[in-house]
Amino acid sequence: DYKVTGVQTCALPIFMSKKFIPVLLVLISAALLFTLRSEGKPEKGDDPRLKNVKILRNVCVLLRDGHYSPKAYDNDFSKQVFKTFLEKLDDDKSILLKSDIKSLQKYETQIDDEIRKSMESELNPGSLQSFYDINDVYLKRLTEVMDIYKKILDKPMDFSSNESVQLDADKVDFPATVADRYDVWRKKLKYAVLVKFVDAQDERAKNAGKPDYI
Numbered sequence: 001d002y003k004v005t006g007v008q009t010c011a012l013p014i015f016m017s018k019k020f021i022p023v024l025l026v027l028i029s030a031a032l033l034f035t036l037r038s039e040g041k042p043e044k045g046d047d048p049r050l051k052n053v054k055i056l057r058n059v060c061v062l063l064r065d066g067h068y069s070p071k072a073y074d075n076d077f078s079k080q081v082f083k084t085f086l087e088k089l090d091d092d093k094s095i096l097l098k099s100d101i102k103s104l105q106k107y108e109t110q111i112d113d114e115i116r117k118s119m120e121s122e123l124n125p126g127s128l129q130s131f132y133d134i135n136d137v138y139l140k141r142l143t144e145v146m147d148i149y150k151k152i153l154d155k156p157m158d159f160s161s162n163e164s165v166q167l168d169a170d171k172v173d174f175p176a177t178v179a180d181r182y183d184v185w186r187k188k189l190k191y192a193v194l195v196k197f198v199d200a201q202d203e204r205a206k207n208a209g210k211p212d213y214i
Helices: 020-037 048-064 075-089 098-107 111-120 125-153 178-206
Strands: 011-014 069-072
Touching: 075 098, 075 111, 075 125, 098 125, 111 125, 125 178
Parallel strands: none
Antiparallel strands: 011 069
């Protein structure tokens, strides 16, 4: 683990109840998502990553100075933030590939070290490196998915085949291949069209005979 000398280790305050931990992880992840998505065009001499590190540092200070039982930043905490962060990026497991998750797992126990770096110095843009690397992979896959979306909708859908789609993300894994991900999106979009069609049929039946209904 990364060790900091000469500075006080940042402790994470939480409620005594474990029920607060998920809320806290969402807060941390939301702050990190905000830092990644708020990178506008930098002004001359301005490093947007420094601004993002300052945001993370301020969140950490805010949590640290609360009046709660402290919880240290450690590898267990890092793993939970990593998991929550990925869930926020790809909650239905339809963008990232299984190989992406495997390659990004090297950061699973580094987040606590990076947070400590941000507490040591807000002028260290490298203290968010894992999140920038994760974001780069995510944006690449998201661009690919946008192309998939267009390709599927450009072709007539086949409603003659008997297929099923699993919409519960807890019961599926990330797609193993690009072809698997394409099939996931094909089924999701087909399902969405069928739901829209059924809703339209129900609406028509409900309003049948009304003179002002078209």
